[in-house]
Amino acid sequence: MTKEELKKFELRIKEDYENGKIRAPVHLSGNNEEELIKIFKNISKDDWVFTTWRNHYHALLHGIDSEELYNLILDGRSMSINSMKHRFYSSSIVGGSIPIALGTALSIKLKGESNKVWCFVGDMSFESGVFHECYKYSRNFKLPLEFVIEDNNMSTNTPTNDAWGTKSKIPNDVYYYRYEREYPHHGTGNWILF
Structure with missing residues (x-):
């Protein structure tokens, strides 16, 4: 998918949410299209992708059909898009997908398979x-697990620097990019009455 196609998809979700067609929380992506397009060039369709509640771009770039994804969001599943067929798992629990990604990577290694796991996390x-526990375990046991840190310097609506005082050093063997989010933590920035 192109940057324009990704943005067009999120704009459709935004408009339908604001018109009351989507009656559940949505977490929209924006301003990170180019970074994700580059990263997904390294991700095989046989690889697993684990991610967070802000997952629409990840799902589209990993091959989930835009209409299938749209219907899942319409059904209230914006934050929990999961597909065994596409080897895609998202969780709305902070850090919730990380240990599951670790277990999947361990399974791949024990079975001698050649695919890998990609785990997207926020800063x-x-x-x-x-x-840190899953990262250390995955590196110590040489698991096929790639981490991607998506840094918008926000924890919900609190700057991550304020929450922690200082940020941890980014390991040099993970994918990392910084971006300014286009949309608020959830919703579109407009109050919607259903």
Whole structure:
């Protein structure tokens, strides 16, 4: 998908949400299209992708059909898009997908398979203990697990720097990019009455 196609998809979700057609929380992506397009060039369709509640771009770039994704969002599943067929898992629990990604990577290694796991986390989840424990385990046991840190310097609506005082050093063997989010933590920035 192109940057324009990704943005067009999110604009459709934004408009339908503001018109009351989507009657559940949405977490929209924006301003990180180019970074994700580059990263997904490295991700095989046989690889697993684990991500967070802000997952629409990840799902589209990993091959989930835009109409299938749209219907899942319409059904209230914006934050929990999951597909065994596409090897895609998202969770609305902060850091919730990280240990599951680790277990999947361990399974791949034990089975001698050649695919890998990609785990997308926000900068706040990166600061959590679960990230550091899973990162250390995956590196010590040479698991096929790639981490991607998406840094918008926000924990919900609090700057990550304010929440932690200082940020941890980014390991040099993870993918990392910084961006300014286009939309607020959830919703579109407009109050919607259903």
